[in-house]
Amino acid sequence: xxxxxxxxxxxxxxxxxxxxxxxxxxxxxxxxxxxxxxxxxxxxxxxxxxxxxxxxxxxxxxxxxxxxxxxxxxxxxxxxxxxxxxxxxxxxxxxxxxxxxxxxxxxxxxxxxxxxxxxxxxxxxxxxxxxxxxxxxxxxxxxxxxxxxxxxxxxxxxxxxxxxxxxxxxxxxx
Amino acid sequence: xxxxxxxxxxxxxxxxxxxxxxxxxxxxxxxxxxxxxxxxxxxxxxxxxxxxxxxxxxxxxxxxxxxxxxxxxxxxxxxxxxxxxxxxxxxxxxxxxxxxxxxxxxxxxxxxxxxxxxxxxxxxxxxxxxxxxxxxxxxxxxxxxxxxxxxxxxxxxxxxxxxxxxxxxxxxxxxxxxxxxxxxxxxxxx
Numbered sequence: 001x002x003x004x005x006x007x008x009x010x011x012x013x014x015x016x017x018x019x020x021x022x023x024x025x026x027x028x029x030x031x032x033x034x035x036x037x038x039x040x041x042x043x044x045x046x047x048x049x050x051x052x053x054x055x056x057x058x059x060x061x062x063x064x065x066x067x068x069x070x071x072x073x074x075x076x077x078x079x080x081x082x083x084x085x086x087x088x089x090x091x092x093x094x095x096x097x098x099x100x101x102x103x104x105x106x107x108x109x110x111x112x113x114x115x116x117x118x119x120x121x122x123x124x125x126x127x128x129x130x131x132x133x134x135x136x137x138x139x140x141x142x143x144x145x146x147x148x149x150x151x152x153x154x155x156x157x158x159x160x161x162x163x164x165x166x167x168x169x170x171x172x173x174x
Numbered sequence: 175x176x177x178x179x180x181x182x183x184x185x186x187x188x189x190x191x192x193x194x195x196x197x198x199x200x201x202x203x204x205x206x207x208x209x210x211x212x213x214x215x216x217x218x219x220x221x222x223x224x225x226x227x228x229x230x231x232x233x234x235x236x237x238x239x240x241x242x243x244x245x246x247x248x249x250x251x252x253x254x255x256x257x258x259x260x261x262x263x264x265x266x267x268x269x270x271x272x273x274x275x276x277x278x279x280x281x282x283x284x285x286x287x288x289x290x291x292x293x294x295x296x297x298x299x300x301x302x303x304x305x306x307x308x309x310x311x312x313x314x315x316x317x318x319x320x321x322x323x324x325x326x327x328x329x330x331x332x333x334x335x336x337x338x339x340x341x342x343x344x345x346x347x348x349x350x351x352x353x354x355x356x357x358x359x360x361x362x363x364x
Contacts, residue, residue: 113353
């Protein structure tokens with residue numbers, strides 16, 4: 001299978017199980033495209049992640065598009081976008097309505113309570129792996145830690161936290 | 175969606191173009207978490223949903239795979255106009271914002287090798303990684319007194335980030351176990 005086709009197939013599978021959002025696919029995807037196949041570099045992967053933070057809109061879908069773009073140009077970028085939201089959309093459509101009918105069923109309460117911790121672990125893992133991928137020493141780690149503290153400890157708009165990271169980077173601290 | 179829901183709510187004014195435009199706005203407003211903007215536009219400004227309906231949809235979407243906002247988009251579109259509504263809302267959310275974002279981002283990527291831009295991208299990437307971690311930790315706070323929840327969150331994290339296991343394996347093993355544990359935890363309700 002060609003690299004673009006393999007990427008799109010893999011993304012379709014990953015997005016269908018991306019509980020907690022697309023960030024939860026980052027560790028696995030990073031392993032697949034950087035370590036296993038070497039299609040793009042660690043740096044490229046981190047760049048795709050960074051760039052989409054600065055544009056509004058569907059940013060994780062865009063990140064997958066840029067990875068696709070690096071691997072197979074514009075057609076792969078578009079196919080990667082489709083692969084990222086296609087299966088989740090189909091699942092959302094299928095489940096919507098049906099879910100409401102069983103809202104008070106004990107099994108649904110258990111599914112809610114059981115899925116939650118797993119999705120949390122997956123999202124934190126996504127952040128952790130991106131912190132490692134973009135790591136350039138203790139200053140990057142300090143920025144990551146500061147961002148965690150600011151989001152948890154203040155009501156600051158995340159946009160400013162991202163911006164501050166960019167400014168510190170522009171000053172040549174990283 | 176269901177006939178009953180449609181009968182309760184006169185949704186004739188919620189046309190396909192209106193769905194397209196509403197979610198186009200949500201998508202472009204983007205900064206600071208799009209869910210905030212769905213609320214502001216769909217609930218407060220347009221009055222299409224009341225608080226309870228919105229909370230229900232968000233609650234469902236947090237448990238489904240994929241981007242939460244995309245799921246909300248599909249559910250709101252489907253609620254008022256069925257499959258065509260879901261597609262219109264989705265098209266509004268994706269088409270124009272994706273094209274704009276892709277054009278801008280591709281430009282950045284072309285120059286990503288320049289030292290000045292590299293520094294910025296590294297800083298942004300480090301901060302954004304921190305935000306992801308913090309988002310997860312914040313979600314964990316309400317569950318901090320449930321040992322089983324902490325255990326499964328830790329296992330999911332370790333499986334993916336430390337042991338580097340495939341996502342499919344982590345999900346396929348941990349989700350059933352975690353649901354089972356959550357079921358055991360409240361035998362009275364079962």
